[in-house]
Amino acid sequence: MRHGRVIAGAAGAVLLAGGGVAALTLTGRQDAPAAASAAPVATAEITRSDLADAEAVDGTLGYSGRRRLPNHADGTVTRVREQGSTVGRGGWLYRVDGRPVILMYGDIPMYRTLSSGSSGKDVEQLERNLKALGHDPGTVDGDFSWLTARAVRRWQDAAGLAETGSVDAAQVVVASGRLRIAEVTAEPGTAAGRSVVTTTSTRRIVHIDLDSADQQLARIGAPVTVELPGGGPARGRITSVGTVAEPEMDGGRPTGASTIDLEVTLADPRKLGRLDQAPVTVNLRGEHRRDVLSVPVEALLALREGGYGLRLADHRTVAVETGLYASGRVEVSGAGLAEGMKVEVPQS
Known part of the structure:
Protein backbone atom coordinates (compact mmCIF):
# COMPACT_ATOMS: atom_id res chain seq x y z
CA MET A 1 0.00 0.00 0.00
CA ARG A 2 1.24 3.48 -0.74
CA HIS A 3 0.85 6.87 0.88
CA GLY A 4 -2.17 8.70 -0.44
CA ARG A 5 -4.02 5.64 -1.79
CA VAL A 6 -7.64 5.10 -0.81
CA ILE A 7 -7.87 1.78 0.95
CA ALA A 8 -10.84 -0.10 -0.47
CA GLY A 9 -12.54 -2.40 1.97
CA ALA A 10 -11.47 -0.48 5.10
CA ALA A 11 -13.88 0.22 7.95
CA GLY A 12 -16.79 2.61 7.28
CA ALA A 13 -16.48 6.30 7.99
CA VAL A 14 -18.18 7.79 11.05
CA LEU A 15 -20.33 10.81 10.14
CA LEU A 16 -21.63 13.12 12.85
CA ALA A 17 -24.65 15.09 11.55
CA GLY A 18 -27.46 16.42 13.74
CA GLY A 19 -26.50 14.06 16.53
CA GLY A 20 -27.05 10.99 14.37
CA VAL A 21 -24.44 8.41 13.43
CA ALA A 22 -24.29 6.85 9.96
CA ALA A 23 -21.73 4.64 8.23
CA LEU A 24 -20.17 5.60 4.87
CA THR A 25 -17.86 3.23 3.07
CA LEU A 26 -14.74 4.55 1.35
CA THR A 27 -16.47 4.03 -1.97
CA GLY A 28 -19.17 6.47 -0.91
CA ARG A 29 -22.05 3.96 -0.48
CA GLN A 30 -24.33 4.69 2.48
CA ASP A 31 -25.38 1.69 4.59
CA ALA A 32 -28.05 1.39 7.20
CA PRO A 33 -26.94 2.48 10.70
CA ALA A 34 -28.15 -0.75 12.21
CA ALA A 35 -26.07 -2.81 9.83
CA ALA A 36 -22.97 -0.76 10.61
CA SER A 37 -23.40 -1.05 14.35
CA ALA A 38 -23.95 -4.78 14.02
CA ALA A 39 -20.77 -5.32 12.02
CA PRO A 40 -18.33 -7.41 14.07
CA VAL A 41 -15.15 -5.62 15.09
CA ALA A 42 -11.86 -6.59 16.68
CA THR A 43 -9.06 -4.48 18.14
CA ALA A 44 -5.42 -3.96 17.28
CA GLU A 45 -2.64 -2.10 19.09
CA ILE A 46 -1.01 1.15 18.10
CA THR A 47 2.66 0.17 17.92
CA ARG A 48 5.88 2.16 17.84
CA SER A 49 8.62 0.87 15.55
CA ASP A 50 10.55 1.54 12.35
CA LEU A 51 8.46 1.35 9.19
CA ALA A 52 9.94 0.69 5.75
CA ASP A 53 8.27 0.73 2.35
CA ALA A 54 9.58 -2.41 0.65
CA GLU A 55 8.44 -4.74 -2.08
CA SER A 64 23.11 -3.18 -19.96
CA GLY A 65 22.63 -1.26 -23.20
CA ARG A 66 20.70 -3.85 -25.20
CA ARG A 67 19.91 -2.62 -28.74
CA ARG A 68 19.43 -3.81 -32.31
CA LEU A 69 22.61 -2.64 -33.95
CA PRO A 70 21.88 -0.62 -37.12
CA ASN A 71 23.40 -2.08 -40.29
CA HIS A 72 24.46 -0.01 -43.33
CA ALA A 73 26.29 -2.67 -45.34
CA ASP A 74 24.48 -3.93 -48.46
CA GLY A 75 24.69 -7.55 -49.52
CA THR A 76 24.42 -11.02 -48.04
CA VAL A 77 25.41 -11.90 -44.49
CA THR A 78 28.33 -14.32 -44.77
CA ARG A 79 29.46 -14.66 -41.16
CA VAL A 80 28.37 -13.64 -37.64
CA ARG A 81 29.86 -13.96 -34.21
CA GLU A 82 28.48 -16.56 -31.83
CA GLN A 83 25.86 -15.40 -29.37
CA GLY A 84 27.54 -14.42 -26.09
CA SER A 85 30.89 -13.53 -27.65
CA THR A 86 32.42 -10.10 -27.06
CA VAL A 87 34.12 -7.73 -29.49
CA GLY A 88 36.61 -4.99 -28.71
CA ARG A 89 37.98 -2.06 -30.68
CA GLY A 90 39.12 -3.13 -34.12
CA GLY A 91 37.28 -6.45 -33.99
CA TRP A 92 34.63 -7.49 -36.52
CA LEU A 93 30.99 -7.88 -35.49
CA TYR A 94 29.76 -9.66 -38.66
CA ARG A 95 30.60 -9.91 -42.34
CA VAL A 96 28.56 -8.88 -45.39
CA ASP A 97 29.67 -10.20 -48.80
CA GLY A 98 32.83 -11.28 -47.01
CA ARG A 99 33.61 -7.74 -45.84
CA PRO A 100 33.87 -7.15 -42.06
CA VAL A 101 31.92 -4.53 -40.14
CA ILE A 102 34.39 -3.21 -37.57
CA LEU A 103 33.86 -1.84 -34.06
CA MET A 104 35.44 1.47 -33.07
CA TYR A 105 35.04 3.39 -29.82
CA GLY A 106 33.43 6.79 -29.39
CA ASP A 107 30.14 8.61 -28.97
CA ILE A 108 29.59 9.99 -32.49
CA PRO A 109 27.94 7.56 -34.92
CA MET A 110 29.23 7.18 -38.47
CA TYR A 111 26.69 9.48 -40.12
CA ARG A 112 28.77 10.46 -43.18
CA THR A 113 31.68 9.32 -45.31
CA LEU A 114 35.02 10.53 -43.97
CA SER A 115 37.73 11.18 -46.55
CA SER A 116 40.47 13.65 -47.48
CA GLY A 117 39.29 17.18 -46.74
CA SER A 118 36.80 16.17 -44.04
CA SER A 119 37.09 17.80 -40.64
CA GLY A 120 35.27 17.71 -37.35
CA LYS A 121 34.86 15.82 -34.10
CA ASP A 122 34.02 12.59 -35.92
CA VAL A 123 37.33 12.79 -37.81
CA GLU A 124 39.15 13.30 -34.52
CA GLN A 125 37.33 10.24 -33.14
CA LEU A 126 38.46 8.19 -36.16
CA GLU A 127 42.05 9.37 -35.72
CA ARG A 128 42.04 8.34 -32.04
CA ASN A 129 40.87 4.87 -33.01
CA LEU A 130 43.45 4.52 -35.78
CA LYS A 131 46.20 5.50 -33.38
CA ALA A 132 44.94 3.04 -30.72
CA LEU A 133 44.96 0.29 -33.38
CA GLY A 134 48.59 1.01 -34.28
CA HIS A 135 48.06 3.03 -37.46
CA ASP A 136 49.56 6.49 -36.97
CA PRO A 137 47.33 9.22 -38.47
CA GLY A 138 49.72 12.02 -37.56
CA THR A 139 48.38 14.73 -35.29
CA VAL A 140 44.97 13.88 -33.82
CA ASP A 141 43.37 17.21 -34.69
CA GLY A 142 40.09 16.47 -36.48
CA ASP A 143 41.49 17.22 -39.96
CA PHE A 144 41.50 14.33 -42.46
CA SER A 145 44.99 14.87 -43.93
CA TRP A 146 47.06 12.68 -46.26
CA LEU A 147 48.54 11.11 -43.13
CA THR A 148 45.05 10.21 -41.98
CA ALA A 149 44.28 8.71 -45.39
CA ARG A 150 47.47 6.65 -45.28
CA ALA A 151 46.58 5.34 -41.81
CA VAL A 152 43.07 4.47 -43.04
CA ARG A 153 44.43 2.45 -45.97
CA ARG A 154 46.83 0.58 -43.70
CA TRP A 155 43.98 -0.19 -41.28
CA GLN A 156 41.74 -1.32 -44.16
CA ASP A 157 44.46 -3.65 -45.47
CA ALA A 158 44.96 -5.20 -42.02
CA ALA A 159 41.19 -5.58 -41.48
CA GLY A 160 40.45 -7.16 -44.86
CA LEU A 161 38.62 -4.16 -46.31
CA ALA A 162 39.06 -2.52 -49.69
CA GLU A 163 41.85 0.06 -49.43
CA THR A 164 39.83 3.13 -50.39
CA GLY A 165 41.32 5.61 -47.94
CA SER A 166 37.82 6.68 -46.87
CA VAL A 167 35.55 5.38 -44.09
CA ASP A 168 31.77 5.07 -43.89
CA ALA A 169 29.02 3.36 -41.90
CA ALA A 170 29.19 0.21 -44.05
CA GLN A 171 32.66 -0.41 -42.60
CA VAL A 172 32.46 0.90 -39.04
CA VAL A 173 30.08 0.76 -36.07
CA VAL A 174 30.77 3.12 -33.17
CA ALA A 175 30.06 2.24 -29.52
CA SER A 176 31.28 3.50 -26.16
CA GLY A 177 33.18 0.29 -25.40
CA ARG A 178 33.26 -3.47 -25.87
CA LEU A 179 30.09 -5.05 -27.24
CA ARG A 180 28.57 -8.43 -26.53
CA ILE A 181 26.57 -10.30 -29.18
CA ALA A 182 23.21 -10.89 -27.49
CA GLU A 183 21.27 -12.18 -30.51
CA VAL A 184 21.82 -12.88 -34.18
CA THR A 185 18.93 -11.37 -36.15
CA ALA A 186 20.15 -12.21 -39.68
CA GLU A 187 21.65 -15.65 -40.26
CA PRO A 188 24.43 -16.25 -42.81
CA GLY A 189 22.98 -16.57 -46.29
CA THR A 190 20.24 -14.01 -45.71
CA ALA A 191 20.14 -10.41 -46.89
CA ALA A 192 21.73 -7.90 -44.58
CA GLY A 193 18.76 -5.79 -43.59
CA ARG A 194 18.37 -2.96 -41.12
CA SER A 195 20.08 -5.03 -38.41
CA VAL A 196 22.21 -8.18 -38.29
CA VAL A 197 22.90 -8.50 -34.56
CA THR A 198 21.51 -7.30 -31.27
CA THR A 199 24.24 -6.21 -28.87
CA THR A 200 24.70 -5.23 -25.26
CA SER A 201 27.55 -3.78 -23.26
CA THR A 202 29.61 -6.19 -21.17
CA ARG A 203 28.34 -4.70 -17.90
CA ARG A 204 26.25 -7.18 -15.90
CA ILE A 205 22.98 -5.87 -14.50
CA GLU A 287 11.05 5.33 2.26
CA HIS A 288 12.02 4.50 5.83
CA ARG A 289 10.57 5.98 9.02
CA ARG A 290 12.23 5.48 12.38
CA ASP A 291 10.41 5.20 15.71
CA VAL A 292 6.89 6.02 14.47
CA LEU A 293 3.39 5.03 15.58
CA SER A 294 1.47 2.80 13.19
CA VAL A 295 -1.77 0.84 12.91
CA PRO A 296 -3.13 -1.74 10.48
CA VAL A 297 -4.33 -0.01 7.30
CA GLU A 298 -7.85 -1.39 7.76
CA ALA A 299 -8.19 0.58 11.02
CA LEU A 300 -8.42 3.86 9.08
CA LEU A 301 -11.78 5.63 8.83
CA ALA A 302 -12.51 8.23 6.14
CA LEU A 303 -13.99 11.27 7.87
CA ARG A 304 -16.76 13.40 6.38
CA GLU A 305 -14.83 16.58 6.97
CA GLY A 306 -11.84 15.11 5.14
CA GLY A 307 -8.82 13.09 6.12
CA TYR A 308 -8.73 9.98 8.25
CA GLY A 309 -9.51 8.94 11.79
CA LEU A 310 -9.31 5.98 14.16
CA ARG A 311 -12.04 4.44 16.30
CA LEU A 312 -10.54 3.77 19.72
CA ALA A 313 -11.54 0.81 21.87
CA ASP A 314 -13.39 3.20 24.22
CA HIS A 315 -15.59 4.18 21.22
CA ARG A 316 -14.04 7.63 20.72
CA THR A 317 -13.16 8.65 17.15
CA VAL A 318 -9.98 10.72 16.76
CA ALA A 319 -8.62 12.41 13.65
CA VAL A 320 -5.11 11.37 12.55
CA GLU A 321 -2.48 12.39 10.04
CA THR A 322 -1.23 9.52 7.90
CA GLY A 323 2.33 9.04 6.74
CA LEU A 324 4.08 6.05 5.18
CA TYR A 325 2.09 3.00 4.08
CA ALA A 326 4.13 -0.21 4.27
CA SER A 327 3.68 -3.92 4.96
CA GLY A 328 -0.04 -3.58 5.63
CA ARG A 329 0.43 -0.79 8.17
CA VAL A 330 0.24 2.99 8.06
CA GLU A 331 2.13 5.63 10.01
CA VAL A 332 -0.24 7.77 12.12
CA SER A 333 0.11 10.84 14.32
CA GLY A 334 -2.34 12.96 16.27
CA ALA A 335 -3.27 14.39 19.65
CA GLY A 336 -3.72 11.77 22.35
CA LEU A 337 -2.27 8.82 20.44
CA ALA A 338 0.14 6.58 22.32
CA GLU A 339 1.81 3.23 21.94
CA GLY A 340 -0.29 0.36 23.25
CA MET A 341 -3.68 2.01 22.74
CA LYS A 342 -6.34 -0.21 21.16
CA VAL A 343 -8.13 0.70 17.91
CA GLU A 344 -11.06 -1.01 16.23
CA VAL A 345 -10.52 -3.00 13.04
CA PRO A 346 -12.97 -5.05 11.01
CA GLN A 347 -13.15 -8.61 12.26
CA SER A 348 -11.94 -11.06 9.61
Whole structure:
Protein backbone atom coordinates (compact mmCIF):
# COMPACT_ATOMS: atom_id res chain seq x y z
CA MET A 1 0.00 0.00 0.00
CA ARG A 2 1.24 3.48 -0.74
CA HIS A 3 0.85 6.87 0.88
CA GLY A 4 -2.17 8.70 -0.44
CA ARG A 5 -4.02 5.64 -1.79
CA VAL A 6 -7.64 5.10 -0.81
CA ILE A 7 -7.87 1.78 0.95
CA ALA A 8 -10.84 -0.10 -0.47
CA GLY A 9 -12.54 -2.40 1.97
CA ALA A 10 -11.47 -0.48 5.10
CA ALA A 11 -13.88 0.22 7.95
CA GLY A 12 -16.79 2.61 7.28
CA ALA A 13 -16.48 6.30 7.99
CA VAL A 14 -18.18 7.79 11.05
CA LEU A 15 -20.33 10.81 10.14
CA LEU A 16 -21.63 13.12 12.85
CA ALA A 17 -24.65 15.09 11.55
CA GLY A 18 -27.46 16.42 13.74
CA GLY A 19 -26.50 14.06 16.53
CA GLY A 20 -27.05 10.99 14.37
CA VAL A 21 -24.44 8.41 13.43
CA ALA A 22 -24.29 6.85 9.96
CA ALA A 23 -21.73 4.64 8.23
CA LEU A 24 -20.17 5.60 4.87
CA THR A 25 -17.86 3.23 3.07
CA LEU A 26 -14.74 4.55 1.35
CA THR A 27 -16.47 4.03 -1.97
CA GLY A 28 -19.17 6.47 -0.91
CA ARG A 29 -22.05 3.96 -0.48
CA GLN A 30 -24.33 4.69 2.48
CA ASP A 31 -25.38 1.69 4.59
CA ALA A 32 -28.05 1.39 7.20
CA PRO A 33 -26.94 2.48 10.70
CA ALA A 34 -28.15 -0.75 12.21
CA ALA A 35 -26.07 -2.81 9.83
CA ALA A 36 -22.97 -0.76 10.61
CA SER A 37 -23.40 -1.05 14.35
CA ALA A 38 -23.95 -4.78 14.02
CA ALA A 39 -20.77 -5.32 12.02
CA PRO A 40 -18.33 -7.41 14.07
CA VAL A 41 -15.15 -5.62 15.09
CA ALA A 42 -11.86 -6.59 16.68
CA THR A 43 -9.06 -4.48 18.14
CA ALA A 44 -5.42 -3.96 17.28
CA GLU A 45 -2.64 -2.10 19.09
CA ILE A 46 -1.01 1.15 18.10
CA THR A 47 2.66 0.17 17.92
CA ARG A 48 5.88 2.16 17.84
CA SER A 49 8.62 0.87 15.55
CA ASP A 50 10.55 1.54 12.35
CA LEU A 51 8.46 1.35 9.19
CA ALA A 52 9.94 0.69 5.75
CA ASP A 53 8.27 0.73 2.35
CA ALA A 54 9.58 -2.41 0.65
CA GLU A 55 8.44 -4.74 -2.08
CA ALA A 56 9.70 -7.91 -3.78
CA VAL A 57 9.54 -7.65 -7.59
CA ASP A 58 10.56 -9.82 -10.51
CA GLY A 59 13.83 -9.09 -12.28
CA THR A 60 15.96 -10.59 -15.04
CA LEU A 61 19.71 -11.13 -15.13
CA GLY A 62 21.30 -9.56 -18.16
CA TYR A 63 23.58 -6.91 -19.60
CA SER A 64 23.11 -3.18 -19.96
CA GLY A 65 22.63 -1.26 -23.20
CA ARG A 66 20.70 -3.85 -25.20
CA ARG A 67 19.91 -2.62 -28.74
CA ARG A 68 19.43 -3.81 -32.31
CA LEU A 69 22.61 -2.64 -33.95
CA PRO A 70 21.88 -0.62 -37.12
CA ASN A 71 23.40 -2.08 -40.29
CA HIS A 72 24.46 -0.01 -43.33
CA ALA A 73 26.29 -2.67 -45.34
CA ASP A 74 24.48 -3.93 -48.46
CA GLY A 75 24.69 -7.55 -49.52
CA THR A 76 24.42 -11.02 -48.04
CA VAL A 77 25.41 -11.90 -44.49
CA THR A 78 28.33 -14.32 -44.77
CA ARG A 79 29.46 -14.66 -41.16
CA VAL A 80 28.37 -13.64 -37.64
CA ARG A 81 29.86 -13.96 -34.21
CA GLU A 82 28.48 -16.56 -31.83
CA GLN A 83 25.86 -15.40 -29.37
CA GLY A 84 27.54 -14.42 -26.09
CA SER A 85 30.89 -13.53 -27.65
CA THR A 86 32.42 -10.10 -27.06
CA VAL A 87 34.12 -7.73 -29.49
CA GLY A 88 36.61 -4.99 -28.71
CA ARG A 89 37.98 -2.06 -30.68
CA GLY A 90 39.12 -3.13 -34.12
CA GLY A 91 37.28 -6.45 -33.99
CA TRP A 92 34.63 -7.49 -36.52
CA LEU A 93 30.99 -7.88 -35.49
CA TYR A 94 29.76 -9.66 -38.66
CA ARG A 95 30.60 -9.91 -42.34
CA VAL A 96 28.56 -8.88 -45.39
CA ASP A 97 29.67 -10.20 -48.80
CA GLY A 98 32.83 -11.28 -47.01
CA ARG A 99 33.61 -7.74 -45.84
CA PRO A 100 33.87 -7.15 -42.06
CA VAL A 101 31.92 -4.53 -40.14
CA ILE A 102 34.39 -3.21 -37.57
CA LEU A 103 33.86 -1.84 -34.06
CA MET A 104 35.44 1.47 -33.07
CA TYR A 105 35.04 3.39 -29.82
CA GLY A 106 33.43 6.79 -29.39
CA ASP A 107 30.14 8.61 -28.97
CA ILE A 108 29.59 9.99 -32.49
CA PRO A 109 27.94 7.56 -34.92
CA MET A 110 29.23 7.18 -38.47
CA TYR A 111 26.69 9.48 -40.12
CA ARG A 112 28.77 10.46 -43.18
CA THR A 113 31.68 9.32 -45.31
CA LEU A 114 35.02 10.53 -43.97
CA SER A 115 37.73 11.18 -46.55
CA SER A 116 40.47 13.65 -47.48
CA GLY A 117 39.29 17.18 -46.74
CA SER A 118 36.80 16.17 -44.04
CA SER A 119 37.09 17.80 -40.64
CA GLY A 120 35.27 17.71 -37.35
CA LYS A 121 34.86 15.82 -34.10
CA ASP A 122 34.02 12.59 -35.92
CA VAL A 123 37.33 12.79 -37.81
CA GLU A 124 39.15 13.30 -34.52
CA GLN A 125 37.33 10.24 -33.14
CA LEU A 126 38.46 8.19 -36.16
CA GLU A 127 42.05 9.37 -35.72
CA ARG A 128 42.04 8.34 -32.04
CA ASN A 129 40.87 4.87 -33.01
CA LEU A 130 43.45 4.52 -35.78
CA LYS A 131 46.20 5.50 -33.38
CA ALA A 132 44.94 3.04 -30.72
CA LEU A 133 44.96 0.29 -33.38
CA GLY A 134 48.59 1.01 -34.28
CA HIS A 135 48.06 3.03 -37.46
CA ASP A 136 49.56 6.49 -36.97
CA PRO A 137 47.33 9.22 -38.47
CA GLY A 138 49.72 12.02 -37.56
CA THR A 139 48.38 14.73 -35.29
CA VAL A 140 44.97 13.88 -33.82
CA ASP A 141 43.37 17.21 -34.69
CA GLY A 142 40.09 16.47 -36.48
CA ASP A 143 41.49 17.22 -39.96
CA PHE A 144 41.50 14.33 -42.46
CA SER A 145 44.99 14.87 -43.93
CA TRP A 146 47.06 12.68 -46.26
CA LEU A 147 48.54 11.11 -43.13
CA THR A 148 45.05 10.21 -41.98
CA ALA A 149 44.28 8.71 -45.39
CA ARG A 150 47.47 6.65 -45.28
CA ALA A 151 46.58 5.34 -41.81
CA VAL A 152 43.07 4.47 -43.04
CA ARG A 153 44.43 2.45 -45.97
CA ARG A 154 46.83 0.58 -43.70
CA TRP A 155 43.98 -0.19 -41.28
CA GLN A 156 41.74 -1.32 -44.16
CA ASP A 157 44.46 -3.65 -45.47
CA ALA A 158 44.96 -5.20 -42.02
CA ALA A 159 41.19 -5.58 -41.48
CA GLY A 160 40.45 -7.16 -44.86
CA LEU A 161 38.62 -4.16 -46.31
CA ALA A 162 39.06 -2.52 -49.69
CA GLU A 163 41.85 0.06 -49.43
CA THR A 164 39.83 3.13 -50.39
CA GLY A 165 41.32 5.61 -47.94
CA SER A 166 37.82 6.68 -46.87
CA VAL A 167 35.55 5.38 -44.09
CA ASP A 168 31.77 5.07 -43.89
CA ALA A 169 29.02 3.36 -41.90
CA ALA A 170 29.19 0.21 -44.05
CA GLN A 171 32.66 -0.41 -42.60
CA VAL A 172 32.46 0.90 -39.04
CA VAL A 173 30.08 0.76 -36.07
CA VAL A 174 30.77 3.12 -33.17
CA ALA A 175 30.06 2.24 -29.52
CA SER A 176 31.28 3.50 -26.16
CA GLY A 177 33.18 0.29 -25.40
CA ARG A 178 33.26 -3.47 -25.87
CA LEU A 179 30.09 -5.05 -27.24
CA ARG A 180 28.57 -8.43 -26.53
CA ILE A 181 26.57 -10.30 -29.18
CA ALA A 182 23.21 -10.89 -27.49
CA GLU A 183 21.27 -12.18 -30.51
CA VAL A 184 21.82 -12.88 -34.18
CA THR A 185 18.93 -11.37 -36.15
CA ALA A 186 20.15 -12.21 -39.68
CA GLU A 187 21.65 -15.65 -40.26
CA PRO A 188 24.43 -16.25 -42.81
CA GLY A 189 22.98 -16.57 -46.29
CA THR A 190 20.24 -14.01 -45.71
CA ALA A 191 20.14 -10.41 -46.89
CA ALA A 192 21.73 -7.90 -44.58
CA GLY A 193 18.76 -5.79 -43.59
CA ARG A 194 18.37 -2.96 -41.12
CA SER A 195 20.08 -5.03 -38.41
CA VAL A 196 22.21 -8.18 -38.29
CA VAL A 197 22.90 -8.50 -34.56
CA THR A 198 21.51 -7.30 -31.27
CA THR A 199 24.24 -6.21 -28.87
CA THR A 200 24.70 -5.23 -25.26
CA SER A 201 27.55 -3.78 -23.26
CA THR A 202 29.61 -6.19 -21.17
CA ARG A 203 28.34 -4.70 -17.90
CA ARG A 204 26.25 -7.18 -15.90
CA ILE A 205 22.98 -5.87 -14.50
CA VAL A 206 19.60 -6.94 -13.21
CA HIS A 207 16.73 -5.51 -15.27
CA ILE A 208 13.32 -4.75 -13.73
CA ASP A 209 10.05 -3.76 -15.39
CA LEU A 210 8.61 -1.91 -12.40
CA ASP A 211 4.90 -1.20 -12.13
CA SER A 212 4.48 2.57 -12.47
CA ALA A 213 2.32 2.53 -9.33
CA ASP A 214 5.49 1.57 -7.40
CA GLN A 215 7.71 4.26 -8.88
CA GLN A 216 8.36 5.79 -5.44
CA LEU A 217 10.65 2.78 -4.94
CA ALA A 218 12.71 3.76 -8.00
CA ARG A 219 15.46 6.00 -6.66
CA ILE A 220 18.95 6.03 -8.16
CA GLY A 221 21.39 4.84 -5.50
CA ALA A 222 18.72 3.09 -3.43
CA PRO A 223 19.97 -0.21 -1.93
CA VAL A 224 18.39 -3.48 -3.02
CA THR A 225 18.83 -7.18 -2.33
CA VAL A 226 18.79 -9.66 -5.20
CA GLU A 227 17.90 -13.31 -4.63
CA LEU A 228 20.10 -15.16 -7.13
CA PRO A 229 19.26 -18.57 -8.61
CA GLY A 230 20.93 -21.04 -6.27
CA GLY A 231 23.35 -18.41 -5.03
CA GLY A 232 21.58 -16.73 -2.12
CA PRO A 233 21.18 -12.97 -1.65
CA ALA A 234 23.45 -10.32 -3.16
CA ARG A 235 23.52 -6.62 -2.40
CA GLY A 236 23.23 -3.97 -5.09
CA ARG A 237 21.95 -0.51 -5.94
CA ILE A 238 19.61 1.02 -8.50
CA THR A 239 21.85 2.62 -11.13
CA SER A 240 19.34 3.58 -13.84
CA VAL A 241 15.69 4.62 -13.82
CA GLY A 242 13.71 4.95 -17.03
CA THR A 243 12.00 8.28 -17.70
CA VAL A 244 9.23 6.95 -19.94
CA ALA A 245 6.43 4.65 -18.78
CA GLU A 246 5.85 1.76 -21.16
CA PRO A 247 2.24 0.51 -21.48
CA GLU A 248 1.66 -3.16 -20.71
CA MET A 249 0.10 -5.09 -23.56
CA ASP A 250 -2.05 -8.22 -23.56
CA GLY A 251 -2.67 -9.78 -26.95
CA GLY A 252 -1.71 -6.52 -28.64
CA ARG A 253 -4.07 -4.45 -26.52
CA PRO A 254 -3.07 -2.10 -23.67
CA THR A 255 -4.07 -3.32 -20.22
CA GLY A 256 -4.18 0.15 -18.67
CA ALA A 257 -1.09 -0.59 -16.57
CA SER A 258 2.42 0.62 -17.36
CA THR A 259 6.00 -0.05 -16.28
CA ILE A 260 9.27 1.81 -16.02
CA ASP A 261 12.70 0.30 -16.65
CA LEU A 262 15.11 -0.10 -13.74
CA GLU A 263 18.69 -1.32 -13.80
CA VAL A 264 20.38 -2.71 -10.71
CA THR A 265 24.15 -3.17 -10.41
CA LEU A 266 25.51 -5.59 -7.82
CA ALA A 267 28.25 -4.64 -5.42
CA ASP A 268 30.06 -7.78 -6.65
CA PRO A 269 29.00 -8.41 -10.30
CA ARG A 270 30.94 -11.70 -10.29
CA LYS A 271 28.07 -13.21 -8.33
CA LEU A 272 25.93 -13.02 -11.47
CA GLY A 273 28.16 -15.55 -13.25
CA ARG A 274 27.44 -16.05 -16.95
CA LEU A 275 23.68 -16.46 -16.70
CA ASP A 276 21.66 -14.33 -19.09
CA GLN A 277 17.89 -13.69 -18.97
CA ALA A 278 17.53 -15.82 -15.83
CA PRO A 279 14.66 -14.73 -13.51
CA VAL A 280 15.49 -13.35 -10.06
CA THR A 281 13.64 -11.72 -7.18
CA VAL A 282 14.66 -8.18 -6.23
CA ASN A 283 13.77 -6.68 -2.86
CA LEU A 284 13.31 -2.94 -3.34
CA ARG A 285 13.33 -0.55 -0.42
CA GLY A 286 11.71 2.86 -0.52
CA GLU A 287 11.05 5.33 2.26
CA HIS A 288 12.02 4.50 5.83
CA ARG A 289 10.57 5.98 9.02
CA ARG A 290 12.23 5.48 12.38
CA ASP A 291 10.41 5.20 15.71
CA VAL A 292 6.89 6.02 14.47
CA LEU A 293 3.39 5.03 15.58
CA SER A 294 1.47 2.80 13.19
CA VAL A 295 -1.77 0.84 12.91
CA PRO A 296 -3.13 -1.74 10.48
CA VAL A 297 -4.33 -0.01 7.30
CA GLU A 298 -7.85 -1.39 7.76
CA ALA A 299 -8.19 0.58 11.02
CA LEU A 300 -8.42 3.86 9.08
CA LEU A 301 -11.78 5.63 8.83
CA ALA A 302 -12.51 8.23 6.14
CA LEU A 303 -13.99 11.27 7.87
CA ARG A 304 -16.76 13.40 6.38
CA GLU A 305 -14.83 16.58 6.97
CA GLY A 306 -11.84 15.11 5.14
CA GLY A 307 -8.82 13.09 6.12
CA TYR A 308 -8.73 9.98 8.25
CA GLY A 309 -9.51 8.94 11.79
CA LEU A 310 -9.31 5.98 14.16
CA ARG A 311 -12.04 4.44 16.30
CA LEU A 312 -10.54 3.77 19.72
CA ALA A 313 -11.54 0.81 21.87
CA ASP A 314 -13.39 3.20 24.22
CA HIS A 315 -15.59 4.18 21.22
CA ARG A 316 -14.04 7.63 20.72
CA THR A 317 -13.16 8.65 17.15
CA VAL A 318 -9.98 10.72 16.76
CA ALA A 319 -8.62 12.41 13.65
CA VAL A 320 -5.11 11.37 12.55
CA GLU A 321 -2.48 12.39 10.04
CA THR A 322 -1.23 9.52 7.90
CA GLY A 323 2.33 9.04 6.74
CA LEU A 324 4.08 6.05 5.18
CA TYR A 325 2.09 3.00 4.08
CA ALA A 326 4.13 -0.21 4.27
CA SER A 327 3.68 -3.92 4.96
CA GLY A 328 -0.04 -3.58 5.63
CA ARG A 329 0.43 -0.79 8.17
CA VAL A 330 0.24 2.99 8.06
CA GLU A 331 2.13 5.63 10.01
CA VAL A 332 -0.24 7.77 12.12
CA SER A 333 0.11 10.84 14.32
CA GLY A 334 -2.34 12.96 16.27
CA ALA A 335 -3.27 14.39 19.65
CA GLY A 336 -3.72 11.77 22.35
CA LEU A 337 -2.27 8.82 20.44
CA ALA A 338 0.14 6.58 22.32
CA GLU A 339 1.81 3.23 21.94
CA GLY A 340 -0.29 0.36 23.25
CA MET A 341 -3.68 2.01 22.74
CA LYS A 342 -6.34 -0.21 21.16
CA VAL A 343 -8.13 0.70 17.91
CA GLU A 344 -11.06 -1.01 16.23
CA VAL A 345 -10.52 -3.00 13.04
CA PRO A 346 -12.97 -5.05 11.01
CA GLN A 347 -13.15 -8.61 12.26
CA SER A 348 -11.94 -11.06 9.61
